[in-house]
Every structure is written in structure tokens, then in C-alpha cells.
Amino acid sequence: MSLAPATLSWFAAHEFRLAWRDWLAVMTAGKRVRGIVLFGVLALFYIGLHLFANALMAPWMAAGIGPDKATLVTVTGTGFLFWTVMLSQALESITRAYYARSDLDLILSSPASSARVFAVRTSATAFATVLLACLLASPIINTLAAHDGPKWLAAYGVLAGFGALAAAISVLVTIGLFRTIGPARTRLAAQIIAGIVGAGFVIGIQAVAILSFGNMNRYAVLQSPEFITAAPEVGNLIWLPARAAMGNVADMLLVVALGFGTLALVIRLTSASFAQNAIAAAGVSATRVQQTASTRPFRQASQRHALRVKEWKLLRRDPWLLSQTLMQILYLFPPALFLWVSYGQNAGTYVVVIPVIVMAAGQLAGGLSWLAISGEDAHDLVVTAPISPRAVLIAKIEAVTMSVAAIFAPVLVCLAIASLELAWITAAFVAVSAGSATAIQLWFRVPMRRAMFRRRQVASRVATISEALSSIMWAGAAVLVAGNQWIAALPAILAIVVLAVAYALSPKGKRV
């Protein structure tokens, strides 16, 4: 590296090298063939997304896209959806910059400027946020550009501007949390805010759609004549980002300048406090949490019960898990609301809630299973205990199963009030979906500390993808069974194939 040490560009090059090697390791696991195969699969998936976007937007594009109010409302609404996801992701990444201790101790104890480190890490967060948003939005943007002209490529500039703005807001929110609630609570609060921001808009417009139109289509609100009539006129400043995305270059440049200008200003104003906040965050790990002194005597318990109780205690005291469970419950809010609104109507109207419940069960079970099965902080203790590995696994699976059952039981009871038959079907698929996710975590178990939860998704790409695919397939099968469709067998078979492939690829026989 020929850059002058400890300068902004030197830190940027250092961060880039680390990020690149990390990404390569995650994608290829050191195997070139695996990297090529994975790249091929992702490329196919990306092409598939373009085809899907094309099919989805074909009627809209065929009707002609003009700069009318209806189009501006749809583009702004969709853009806002993307932006909430960007803001959510940026908030999580910025918080991590303060709490991650990997090399921060080294850098903060060196004579190098911590403000420069902060500037580079915040910029890297903005870059990653923009990159992800561009990847997610690219099937839509590229399809529009292909059909309606390259002017739509200006949307990438708008995404970049809003990505920078999301990073800037995230920095301000994090520093605000540090000052108001202190470093001990900032991380959890930021996680919860990130979750609510990420899901809030989707859930909000879904709730409005359910209450106003009786369906769960989030675009029902944006496309309703009442909403469009009530929206500001075409010349209003609120439509500037939409006009920019639709190819108005001057507006696009203004959005980019505003976004990056705000980010630069925020970095300049706040970078001096970075070291102070990061050091305060470091002190959190040394903070002791006082439990209420227990007066109850030790309870006689079987080995399996001792393991279950331990898992429940740890799950209950895990702030990350609490925020994630809250998110799952938030996502269950629209279907629950839909059930409540549709109560008493024909059972067919609320068949749509089933896949949401089944998918949520699979995802939650996957997370809980990882924590219970792989995330064992005292792995050596459990392995050296006089209990068979099989009994340990059974106890952990029981702990997960009971936790999932406790979370989903109220939703299933609500569903049973509306339709007993649908409740049974949903319960069966919740069990299968949760069971599949648990089985995948079991096959791919690798002892890690619970604090490494974030690495769970990169520890095994096969496990992560299989878990997501099986949840989706079981959700599809559930909704088709509920609708008495014989084609339900197809997603069910695909789910079984996914499980079989995952089992075949799992590292069997390599553990004690």
C-alpha cells in the first residue's frame, strides 16, 4: 500500500481490503469452484427477479407511464418503501461501528485520528446501504429502463442520494440515543428502531389497506382514487424524488447533492465524538447486570429439564432475540388485523394470512434453533456432562419447539375462532415449517458463541438459503392446501427436495 499512513484514503483502502477478503471468504469459503457455482446460482436468481419484475409491471407499462399524479404517488410510495429498508439497514450498521470491538481497541489506542476512522466507516455504511438498495431495486429500474427508456437509470442516482441521507440520519439517531439513554441501552434501542422503521411503513399501509379496502395489497392505498385525489398537485416539491427517478436530471442531481451534502456535514459535526462514544460502548461489556436475588431453593430436575430451563432463561434474557421476536410479532400484526376485520366472512377471504404465519414460524424457529443448538456458550461443559449428545439435542429441540408454540398459539387461537379447519391446516404447516428450519440448523450445527449470531447467516450459505426456501415452499403449500388446490403437492415436494439437498450437503459425522 503506497498511500500515506493514517490518512483518510489509507483507512479507506484498509477497510476496503478487509471487506473484500471477508466477502470472498463468505462467498467461496476458500474454494474457487464453490465461488463459481454460487455466482452462477445468484446470476440465475437475479435474471429470475428481472423476469418477475417484467411480468409484474407489464400491465402498468402497457398502459403508458406519464408524469401524472397516480404515477408520482406509486413511484414515491415504492421509493419510500425502499428508503425505510435502507434506513433500517444503515441504523444497524452504524450502531455496529460503535460496538464492534474487533480492531477498534487497536485503532483507538493508536495515535491515528479516530475521526478519520469514523468518516471512513460511516461512508462505507452509506456505500453498502446504497449497493444493497440498488441490487434490490435494479430488477424494477432495469425493466423500466428497457421498456420506457434509459431515463429511468436516473433512479440509481436517487437511491445513492437517499442512501447517503439514510446513513446521515442513522448517525444522528445513534448519537441521540447515546446522549439520551446511554451506551448500555443504545444498541438494543437502535435494533428495535431499525426493525420498526424497516417494517413500519409496510405494516402501516397494509393495515390501512385492510381497514379501508379489506385486502392486504400494500399498493391498494397508493392506487386508490381517494388517496390520489387527496395527494398534492404534480408541481409540488414532495414529488421531486419521484420526478428525479423518472429521469429529470436536474432533480436527480439535487437529490444526490442533498444526500451526500447532509452526510458530509453530519460526519464533520459528529466525528469528533466517535472515540468518546466508542469508548463508552466498550465499557458496556464490563457492566454487571444484577439479577433479583433468588430465595427459592435449587429445583430437582431431570437433565433434559435442566437444559430446557437453561435455554429458556437465556432466550428470555437475550435482547437481540427479544427485538427479533418483536419484529416477527409486528409482521404478524397485518394478518391478525385482517382476521379481525374479516371475522364472520367467508373463510376463503382470510386464506391469505396463512403463508405469512407459516413463513414467520419457519424464520423464528431457525433463529431460535441456531441460538439453542449452535450458539452454546458452554459447549465443552455440555459435551463433558454425563448425558448423551442425543438427549442434549432432544432437550434443545424441545426448548425451541415449546417457545415457537407459545408465540404462535395466540395467533392460531384467533384463526380457530374464524375457521377451525384453517387453524388446523395452519398449525400443521407451522409445525412442519418450524420443524424443517430446526432440522436444517441441526444438520449444519457448528458450535459458536451466542454473540456470534450475526455470523449465523454467513457460517453456512447452504443452511441459510435452505431455511428460507423451505419456509417459502411450506407457506406456499399451506395456502394451496387451505384453498383445496391439488397443486399444493408441488411446493410440498419442492420443500422436501430442499431438505434432502440440505441434508446431503450438511457436514455429517464431523462432530463429537
Added chain:
Amino acid sequence: MSNSQFALDISGLRKSFDRPVVIDLELKVKAGEFYALLGPNGAGKTTILRMVAGLLRQDAGSISVLGIDTARDPIAARQIVAWVSDEPMVYDRLTPLEYLEFVAGLWRIDAREAERHSNELIDWLGLRPHANERCGGFSKGMLQKVALAGALVHDPRLIILDEPLTGLDAGSARQVKDVLKQKVASGVTVIMTTHILEVAERMAERIGVINHGRLVAEGTLAELRTRIGRETTLEEIFLDLVAQKEADLATEAAA
């Protein structure tokens, strides 16, 4: 339980990863003995002890704990063995008392007896003021003491410790050493690896030196001194033995 005179009897033990790590190891530790296993970094000490504790499978050979073959009856062997690693195995979100209740549950100890013993250990190791604090904010020394309490709560007959004094302050190290001495006095066998040779010199009845996966010397301190032919410290003996082994290997390689 067998009344074997050996707390640990290892015969023909072999283990390889990408290279041989333990080679045809023969090791016998008498019941009620304090045995120190020494060796340079990467000599194979931890691998040997992890195989004894059941955390690794051997490629060949046998391990017997108080007459119980660990491969044939691992559960019975684990019932009487305790393992304390250099990285304390403790849950951040449990208090020391909750942790000990959990360990007692795993080893199927009577709840009342476990509670009494846990409180005794908590006092013994100076953990009383922190008994109801979650372990998450504890120092390395405090975590090591909680882990040690966990290892002792089920009254093991053989305690295996891998570098238990690393990172402990003088006071904590003294407490741990006192506890181990008392355990040996009550007939428990202790096998410990350490790089702090003064500890081995003062506490161990017999010392084994491992290098390149082989036991290169074994005996009391006096026997080891006799072997190298001069009255010196354990540190000098250790460095001599390791250097001698390195020279032998270099000669073998040259031949």
C-alpha cells in the same frame, strides 16, 4: 465405580489432524495424585486432555478413567470427570448460582445437596458478593472461578485443568491453588497443564513433559533432576528436555 489404582490410564493413544499431534502415548496417573503436564506450545497437551474429557475422539489407543474405558462407557466416565478449560465455559446471562444449579442438573445431583455445595463453593472462591450478578460483566479471573465451581459442584474424582491460572491475579490464583490442594488432600486426582513452571514445581507430585505429541520425560522433580544430572530449577529441566527432543528430531530428519 472401579477401584483401579490409576485415575488415568492412557495406552497407545494416537491423534492426527493435518499432521500427527499425539503419537503412541503411554501415560498413567495414580488416584489421588497431583500431576502436571508440561510442554511447549503446540506439543499436544490440550489435545490429550480434550480426548480424556471426551471432547475429541482418539484415532487409536485407549483411555481409562478410574477403570472405566472412556470409549466404551463415556457417560459413566463423564460422571466422575470434570474439565476446566483455559477459556471459562460460562453463560453470560446466568448468575453463578443459576449456573451451578444448571451444572448440578446435568450431573443429576440431588438438588438440596447441590445447593449446599454450591453455596459452599461460592463462599470458598470469594464469589458471594457476585452470586446474583449475571456473569456477563465478570473479569477473566471471576469467570474462571465460576467455571471451577461448576467443575467441583458434582464432586468429580478426576479434575482436568487446561491452563487454569492464565490471566488470574495473585489473589485469585492463590484461591484456585488452595482449592485444588484441598481436593487432592481429599483423594481427588488433579491433572493440570500450565506454562507457569513454579506452580508445577510447588504443587505437582509428578510432572510429565510432552513434546511433539510424545511423553519425553516423567517423574517427580527429584527424578527429573537426576535424569538431566544437575540440581536445578524445573524451568532449566524443562528447557533442557525440550531442547534435547528438538535435537533428536533434527538428527532423525537429517538421517
